Amino acid sequence: MVLDNITRQILELLEDNAKLAPEEIAVMLDIDVAEVQGIIRELEDKKAILSYMTLINWEKVGEEKVSALIEVRITPQRDVGFDAVAERIYRFPEVRSMRLMSGTYDLAVFLEGRSMKEVSHFVSTKLATIEGVVSTTTHFVLKTYKQDGVIMEDGEEDRRLMISP
Amino acid sequence: MTQTNWSDKVNPVVRNLPPSGIRKFFDLVAETRGVISLGVGEPDFVTPWHIREACIYSLEKGYTMYTSNWGLLELREAVAADLARTYNVNYNPRNEILITVGVSEALDLAMRVLLQPGDEVLIPEPSYVSYAPCTTLAGGVPVFMPTGMENGFRISAEQVQASITPRTKVLLLCYPNNPTGAVMDREELAKIAEVAVANDLMVISDEIYDRLTYTGRHTCMSSLPGMRERTVLLNGFSKAYAMTGWRVGYAAGHPEIIGAMTKIHQYSMLCTSITAQMAALEALKNGQPGMRRMVEHYNRRRHLVVQSFKDMGLPCFEPGGAFYAFPQVTGTGLTSEEFAEQLLKQEQVALVPGNAFGGSGEGFVRVSYAASIDDLSEAFRRMTRFVRRCGVRPRVISAPVKISGSQSARIEGICQTI
Numbered sequence: 075m076v077l078d079n080i081t082r083q084i085l086e087l088l089e090d091n092a093k094l095a096p097e098e099i100a101v102m103l104d105i106d107v108a109e110v111q112g113i114i115r116e117l118e119d120k121k122a123i124l125s126y127m128t129l130i131n132w133e134k135v136g137e138e139k140v141s142a143l144i145e146v147r148i149t150p151q152r153d154v155g156f157d158a159v160a161e162r163i164y165r166f167p168e169v170r171s172m173r174l175m176s177g178t179y180d181l182a183v184f185l186e187g188r189s190m191k192e193v194s195h196f197v198s199t200k201l202a203t204i205e206g207v208v209s210t211t212t213h214f215v216l217k218t219y220k221q222d223g224v225i226m227e228d229g230e231e232d233r234r235l236m237i238s239p
Numbered sequence: 240m241t242q243t244n245w246s247d248k249v250n251p252v253v254r255n256l257p258p259s260g261i262r263k264f265f266d267l268v269a270e271t272r273g274v275i276s277l278g279v280g281e282p283d284f285v286t287p288w289h290i291r292e293a294c295i296y297s298l299e300k301g302y303t304m305y306t307s308n309w310g311l312l313e314l315r316e317a318v319a320a321d322l323a324r325t326y327n328v329n330y331n332p333r334n335e336i337l338i339t340v341g342v343s344e345a346l347d348l349a350m351r352v353l354l355q356p357g358d359e360v361l362i363p364e365p366s367y368v369s370y371a372p373c374t375t376l377a378g379g380v381p382v383f384m385p386t387g388m389e390n391g392f393r394i395s396a397e398q399v400q401a402s403i404t405p406r407t408k409v410l411l412l413c414y415p416n417n418p419t420g421a422v423m424d425r426e427e428l429a430k431i432a433e434v435a436v437a438n439d440l441m442v443i444s445d446e447i448y449d450r451l452t453y454t455g456r457h458t459c460m461s462s463l464p465g466m467r468e469r470t471v472l473l474n475g476f477s478k479a480y481a482m483t484g485w486r487v488g489y490a491a492g493h494p495e496i497i498g499a500m501t502k503i504h505q506y507s508m509l510c511t512s513i514t515a516q517m518a519a520l521e522a523l524k525n526g527q528p529g530m531r532r533m534v535e536h537y538n539r540r541r542h543l544v545v546q547s548f549k550d551m552g553l554p555c556f557e558p559g560g561a562f563y564a565f566p567q568v569t570g571t572g573l574t575s576e577e578f579a580e581q582l583l584k585q586e587q588v589a590l591v592p593g594n595a596f597g598g599s600g601e602g603f604v605r606v607s608y609a610a611s612i613d614d615l616s617e618a619f620r621r622m623t624r625f626v627r628r629c630g631v632r633p634r635v636i637s638a639p640v641k642i643s644g645s646q647s648a649r650i651e652g653i654c655q656t657i
């Protein structure tokens with residue numbers, strides 16, 4: 075699939091605001107709504123658009139969540155490298171995201187739980203015991219400043235006057 | 240003790256200067272709660288971080304002193320390079336470019352340098368609110384050239400020619416235009432330039448919205464044959480780089496004119512704040528990608544706004560630049576001011592009555608689409624309700640317009656809920 079200008083603009087709009095309806099996008103880009111729907115469907119089919127997510131600051135609604143970054147070192151296996159062990163880890167619902175890294179460890183695993191105890195329990199009983207996992211180092215998240223390009227506590231409200239010439 | 244008449248202490252020219260047409264409306268907005276404002280003539284983006292960061296860094300490094308009256312040479316060189324690259328017009332940064340406190344100061348300086356008492360200034364109307372007062376303050380006489388939706392709010396060479404008298408000294412242009420969003424193409428401007436040359440007029444060309452041009456390419460007035468010498472080109476950083484509060488603008492033109500403007504500048508402003516100049520320099524050096532992204536956003540909202548007015552049943556001129564729409568509201572049976580006031584009171588949406596921009600703005604309102612998509616959508620829901628109550632029927636949507644059945648149903652749905 076070749077990324078043309080219209081497709082790029084649709085993706086940017088949706089990445090910025092997944093709530094936008096195809097009808098609104100069509101008007102904004104001055105193209106037919108059927109074309110927008112077609113492009114979005116194609117992007118979804120090709121798994122270019124994977125999901126429409128909402129970024130929530132759970133602290134704002136009083137929900138306590140504990141997040142941790144686990145550095146995991148694993149032993150690669152013949153033919154599949156890191157992938158088989160990686161899959162066993164990322165299939166756990168507690169794992170919110172995971173990436174293979176270069177450097178001193180192999181996998182960066184982001185976990186989310188209701189308490190430190192829950193996260194610790196998961197690491198010690200589920201993660202560390204997987205065959206091929208050599209070591210884990212757990213870092214608890216103290217505060218999230220920015221996630222997915224969004225500043226969590228953005229103080230940049232609209233300070234403009236209500237009317238200006 | 241004799242009673243002092245304080246009013247008499249004020250220069251009669253200033254005393255008799257009419258207040259801005261939106262002052263009364265401004266107070267009304269201030270006392271209304273829950274207002275969505277589409278009345279703001281400035282970007283809704285905060286100045287991009289790298290520009291702010293450059294300013295912070297300059298303070299850390301101790302850049303807190305005066306600059307040359309003309310402005311930082313490095314900034315003037317960057318401005319000259321930008322004009323050469325964008326419009327192929329070359330200015331000597333040493334004596335043909337002056338950095339000013341916003342375009343507003345540059346306009347005031349240009350008027351004061353060019354005008355003698357009684358000189359006439361031709362101004363297309365509707366016009367930005369400070370053009371006529373600046374003319375008057377400089378001793379000149381504003382002569383308006385009315386434009387309308389039927390001619391795309393553009394002026395013609397014939398209209399300029401017909402407005403010229405022996406006292407005409409200056410032609411003041413602002414395209415892309417505030418408040419209408421109108422743009423002029425190269426051919427039209429070239430004809431006007433010919434009239435300017437033939438009649439020995441100076442042109443003050445306020446091109447503050449030049450980068451916010453969505454249809455075609457902006458034509459820089461001084462790039463036209465014979466115009467470089469007789470144009471005072473005004474531009475700045477407020478709109479394109481979201482830097483309204485920094486107050487940095489510039490004027491480019493003939494050394495005689497710019498030199499004279501610098502004389503007044505050095506006795507009044509002395510120089511533009513170095514902090515703001517350092518930020519402007521960063522904007523010119525590295526601000527192009529961010530600026531293009533902002534323009535893309537405005538363009539998308541522009542489509543949404545024009546379509547929404549059409550659906551609502553209000554004729555709306557399709558703006559080619561700036562970030563304003565200028566819909567006609569006469570169909571509601573209300574004047575510009577009545578429309579703005581009633582809409583504010585009943586639906587808490589603020590916009591600016593068109594007559595604030597002169598007599599030919601009557602019957603229109605200025606809507607700024609420098610607002611979030613969410614705010615625009617909610618404002619248009621409210622406006623649709625209001626306009627419907629005024630008896631305006633929404634447009635019957637039929638093929639082959641570029642709007643879906645579901646959106647048509649949505650719009651109708653909104654109308655049914657009233």
